[in-house]
Amino acid sequence: DVKVTQSSRYLVKRTGEKVFLECVQDMDHENMFWYRQDPGLGLRLIYFSYDVKMKEKGDIPEGYSVSREKKERFSLILESASTNQTSMYLCASKVFSGVNQPQHFGDGTRLSIL
Amino acid sequence: KNQVEQSPQSLIILEGKNCTLQCNYTVSPFSNLRWYKQDTGRGPVSLTIMTFSENTKSNGRYTATLDADTKQSSLHITASQLSDSASYICVVSAQNAGNMLTFGGGTRLMVKP
Numbered sequence: 138d139v140k141v142t143q144s145s146r147y148l149v150k151r152t153g154e155k156v157f158l159e160c161v162q163d164m165d166h167e168n169m170f171w172y173r174q175d176p177g178l179g180l181r182l183i184y185f186s187y188d189v190k191m192k193e194k195g196d197i198p199e200g201y202s203v204s205r206e207k208k209e210r211f212s213l214i215l216e217s218a219s220t221n222q223t224s225m226y227l228c229a230s231k232v233f234s235g236v237n238q239p240q241h242f243g244d245g246t247r248l249s250i251l
Numbered sequence: 252k253n254q255v256e257q258s259p260q261s262l263i264i265l266e267g268k269n270c271t272l273q274c275n276y277t278v279s280p281f282s283n284l285r286w287y288k289q290d291t292g293r294g295p296v297s298l299t300i301m302t303f304s305e306n307t308k309s310n311g312r313y314t315a316t317l318d319a320d321t322k323q324s325s326l327h328i329t330a331s332q333l334s335d336s337a338s339y340i341c342v343v344s345a346q347n348a349g350n351m352l353t354f355g356g357g358t359r360l361m362v363k364p
Contacts, residue, residue, distance in 0.1 A: 141294070168350055179255075179340070179354040180295075187350070195351075227294055236344065237283055237302065240352075242294030 140164070141243035143228050149249045156215040158246050160228030167233035169211035170195075170240060171203060173224040180227065186211055187233065218250045253278040255343050255355035263361045268331055272358045274324040274341030282344040286315055286326050289338040289357070298326070298339075331362045 144159035162169065170185040172195075182195030184203040192203050200222060204212040211230075215222055225247050229240040255276045264270050276284070283302045287295035299308045301317040301324065308315050312329045328335055341355040 146292075170350065177356055179356040181354075182351065185350050193350075229294075231350070237300055239285065239297035239300065242296070244292065244294045 141228055141230050141241050143226075143243040143246050145246050146244065147247050147249075149251060150215075150218050151251050152219060154215075154218050156218045156248070156250075158213040158215075158226055158228075158248070160211045160213070160230075160243055161209050162211075162228075162230035162241070163209065164230065164232070164241070165208065166230035166241075167208070168231040168240075169205065170229040170231070171201075171211065171213045172227045172229065173197070174227055174245070175224050183213065220250050222248065223250045224248060253343070253345060253353045255341055255353050257339075257341050257355040257358050259358060260356070261359040261361070263363060264331055266331060266333060266362050266364050270328050270331060270360065272326045272328075272339050272341075272360070274326070274355055276322050276324070276341070276343045276353070276355075278322075278343040278345050278353050280346040281319060281322075282346045282348070284315075284317055284324050285342045285344070286313070286324075287340040287342060289340060291337070295340055328360075333362050333364060336360060336362045 141162045171183045172180040186205040202214045228243045231240045258273045285300045286298045289295040299315040314327045317324045338357040340357045
């Protein structure tokens with residue numbers, strides 16, 4: 138089974154802090170994704186990566202950056218956290234080939250910015 | 252703009268009863284539609300995927316239907332169990348959209364004993 142592991146289930150940070158969310162997958166997947174999930178808005182794509190050191194903006198990249206130095210690890214960075222970034226963050230991975238292959242999700246990091 | 256609308260937003264049923272969740276989409280050109288189940292505090296897990304040529308697919312007590320002409324899908328749950336309590340998310344992929352998916356807002360189902 139694919140396992141996508143997010144380093145923290147819950148995180149509380151202060152406004153202005155630099156925040157790192159880490160995600161690791163164990164299936165050698167090429168594609169990795171960061172989403173945020175807010176009530177009533179569904180999942181929204183922040184960034185994705187299709188290879189090491191490659192990244193593409195999603196629908197809501199403002200205020201975020203990402204890093205993919207190794208194939209199995211994809212990091213989301215909040216350069217200067219703000220209260221409107223309080224949310225559930227979900228990481229996912231997917232094999233490169235096959236448009237019908239599913240994305241496999243981690244269990245999420247619930248981030249609160251005070 | 253590509254959109255996916257789900258209804259109802261929430262639903263409460265008694266254990267053992269059946270229910271149907273709805274998904275309407277405007278994603279074009281259509282590639283596939285997937286239903287995910289998300290338990291509280293967990294990430295979404297894929298239940299079924301349907302492509303243009305498929306109109307019914309089952310996964311145990313879950314049966315998904317697709318009408319590509321009316322751009323509607325439904326997820327039918329038979330003989331509900333307490334473990335079916337979760338959010339169900341409809342996700343649609345467009346052709347040539349690469350990794351960009353359009354997510355519905357989900358239906359929150361609660362099954363009561």
